[in-house]
Amino acid sequence: MMTRDQAFVLLQEHVETKRVLKHSLAVEAAMMAYARKFGEDEHYWGLVGLLHDIDFEKYPEEHPMKSPPILEANGFDQTFIDTILSHGTAAQVPKDTNVRKALHAVDEMASFIIAIALMRPNKLEGLKAKSVKKKMKDKAFARAVNREELVSSMEALGMEFAEHVDIIVEGLKERESVLSNDGLSLLE
Numbered sequence: 135m136m137t138r139d140q141a142f143v144l145l146q147e148h149v150e151t152k153r154v155l156k157h158s159l160a161v162e163a164a165m166m167a168y169a170r171k172f173g174e175d176e177h178y179w180g181l182v183g184l185l186h187d188i189d190f191e192k193y194p195e196e197h198p199m200k201s202p203p204i205l206e207a208n209g210f211d212q213t214f215i216d217t218i219l220s221h222g223t224a225a226q227v228p229k230d231t232n233v234r235k236a237l238h239a240v241d242e243m244a245s246f247i248i249a250i251a252l253m254r255p256n257k258l259e260g261l262k263a264k265s266v267k268k269k270m271k272d273k274a275f276a277r278a279v280n281r282e283e284l285v286s287s288m289e290a291l292g293m294e295f296a297e298h299v300d301i302i303v304e305g306l307k308e309r310e311s312v313l314s315n316d317g318l319s320l321l322e
Contacts (some may be wrong), residue, residue: 136209141181144208148188157245158184159313160306160320164240165233167305172232179233182217186237198222229290239287240302242279247302248320249276257321258307263296 136144149155165183169176189200199222202215219225220234221241229235250269251257269275270284288298310320 135178136181138177138180141184145184145188148204149191151191154187154191156320158187159318160244160248161186161240163305163309164244164302165236166309167301168236168240171301174233182214182233182237186218186221186241199224235291239291239293239298243284244302244306246276246279246284247299247306251321258303258310261303263299266299267295
């Protein structure tokens with residue numbers, strides 16, 4: 135299995151925009167938090183989050199269908215590849231494991247939470263589910279985000295809204311401190 139540093143280099147070979155890079159880092163953080171919640175391998179789940187959109191910039195219309203050759207060439211097995219494919223609809227890979235359900239549930243929610251944090255003076259500190267729920271009702275805020283999908287994917291994972299938000303926020307806060315040591319940030 136590839137190290138996290140190797141995976142980050144691979145991601146940077148395929149992702150050039152700050153937006154997609156930060157989204158990938160946010161999903162990585164949320165996936166690691168969920169791995170802890172479920173007693174799973176944080177490294178593996180983190181790599182799933184980090185690399186889930188590896189083909190998005192170059193092939194937005196075909197995403198995630200262009201990721202398998204990239205991942206295969208870098209030693210990832212079919213289970214990992216299928217997990218990446220599961221967050222899209224084109225591949226019709228079922229979301230039938232916790233890692234696949236978690237990827238679906240945190241994909242947009244992690245970035246939604248970051249968008250809220252960027253508007254707050256204390257960023258992620260003290261961010262609660264109540265504030266996230268309020269922003270979900272504000273249709274003008276992050277209008278491209280499908281609110282029904284945020285809720286249905288969370289429910290498919292078997293999570294309540296407040297706990298789901300808390301897990302993601304804690305994961306983002308923890309990862310932000312690690313990333314800042316590397317000169318990166320989810321909150322800039």
